[in-house]
Amino acid sequence: MHPGRVVKSVVGLAALFLAAIAPASAQPAYSWTGFYGVVHLGWGSSPITYYDPAFPDWYLSHRPHGLIGGGQAGFNYQNGRWVFGVEGDLSGAAITKSVVDDKPGFAGDVFEADVKWIATAAGRVGYAWDRWLIYGKGGAARAHSELRFQYVQQAGFGPTKLQSTRTGWMAGGGVEYAFRPGWSLKLEYNYVDFGRSGLVTFLPLPDGFVATFSQRLHLIKFGLNYRFWT
Structure with a gap:
């Protein structure tokens, strides 16, 4: 066989092979664009410090902690590798x-805090490597806490229970992996800061024991998302 024909045959076979495998190798990258949401579980802690301006040397700190769980919903728009969204x-x-x-003067008094619910609304910016997404987020947060106090030193006063719903800011970040079309898992950290609250009266006195308290939240969330438009 003429060498030129051999070369043409080899080139032709190579072209046919490349044409055959091209669709598989040219599969589009995973798209993060779409509406999504489902559930999350996690753990949180809430460092709280009480202050009283009438007693400059007095303060009391503790760190409530425990489980959290709920749902999330959001929307992503992907442009190249960048992913922008709200959640x-x-x-x-x-x-x-x-x-x-x-x-x-206060020895034996019991201070208890119980965070009941937490809500956040944030913008997200992420960078995608196909099915992997790393992102940061920031926005607003709101939480409801119940504060309970039992007095030992203040004879004649029973337990006091106060409700506190506060608004603050949040920032965080996480990583998400799409394990199959439409479904992804995420691991996320949130920091929430409510600053110092207004005055809180612990005792029902005219000039009472009046204090402020500062509150923050550290949240770790493990979530499952389903993308409704992929």
Whole structure:
């Protein structure tokens, strides 16, 4: 066979082979665009410090902690490797702990905090490697806590229970992996800061024991998402 014909045959076979495998190798990358949402579970802690301007040397700190769980919903838009989106979530919480005061004049008094629910609304910016997405987020947060106080030193006063719903800011980030079309798992950390609250009256006195308290949240969430438009 003439060498030229051999070369043409080899080139022709190679072209046929490349044409055959081209559709498989040219499969489009995973798209993160679409509406999504489902559920998350996790753990949270809420460092709280109480202050009283009438007693500059007095403060009391503790760190309630416990489980959280709820749902989330959002929307992503992918442009190249960049992914932009918005997300909101709502978590029920069992973040609680009590602390016993040991300061003179308050020794034995019990302060307890119980975070009931947490909601966040945030913008997201991420960078995708096919089925992997790493992202940061930031926005607003709101949480409801119940504060309970039992007095030992203040004779004649029974337990006090106060409700506190606060608004603050949040920031965080995470990583998400799409394990099959439409479905993904994520691991995320959120930091939430509510600053110091307004005045809180612990005792029903005219000039009472009046204090402020600062509250933050550290949240770790493991979530499952389903993309409704892929």
